[in-house]
Amino acid sequence: RIGTGSPRRAAQLAVLRGDITCVPIRGNAGTRLAKVRDGELDAVVLAYAGLARIGHTDLVSEVFEPDSMVPSPGQGALAVECRAEDAELTGLLATIDHWQSRAAVTAERGLLAALEAGCSAPVGAYAALSGTQLRLDAVVLGEKMIVREHGEADATDAARLGRELAARMLALGAADLVGGNTDRNDAHD
Incomplete structure (x- = not known):
């Protein structure tokens, strides 16, 4: 049994591996990892960046590349909005585009x-x-x-x-x- 917080990821996992069962999970990364540690789940699917942020990349057993696990649209992108009429701010933000x-x-x-x-x-x-x-x-x-x-x-x-x-x-x-x-x-x- 593999835990995932996303129905889309669960569907993609089912395509990749028809021999696994996905179950929905909620909670932060620590809560989800505890479900594996406590034997409630065999594995969880989490964002690598999130695991890196909390210092747990050592727990990663497989990284899914975009050709097999297509991410959500706009995943990982950051955007900044500002008032269009603020020319000075618009110009400043253009430098980091x-x-x-x-x-x-x-x-x-x-x-x-x-x-x-x-x-x-x-x-x-x-x-x-x-x-x-x-x-x-x-x-x-x-x-x-x-x-x-x-x-x-x-x-x-x-x-x-x-x-x-x-x-x-x-x-x-x-x-x-x-x-x-x-x-x-x-x-x-």
Whole structure:
């Protein structure tokens, strides 16, 4: 039995390893790790960055790469918002803009928006740059069906790439998988 706090991760694990049983868990990393230590679970799926932050990377037995465990759209990205009319602040913030991250998140969030899905939907998206070419890999998971697609475009077309990939996925039945998970006002969005 493996504990995970995300239905999307549980679905991806079921695809990767049909011989395991995933159970939902809640709590901070320490609470979740205690469930393994106490024998309640065989393993838990946690963010590596979170384990690094609390000094427990020694407990990691496997790291899932994005090609096998597609992360949530925008996972790990930081954004800063400011008043558009504040030119001085806008200029200051422009100096820390990382255009590569912005392009990747634009494609990932564009896909999520075009699917009309919120952060609780069983959607994974991962965009990566090679030079100025942006590749977007996406997955929508269901119990009996998986829709997985990828596409590429110039980084300047990141939003279009997300929308076009979503349109292809919707044509393949992704809307049925997103179903009731369309709360776009979710607090985690």
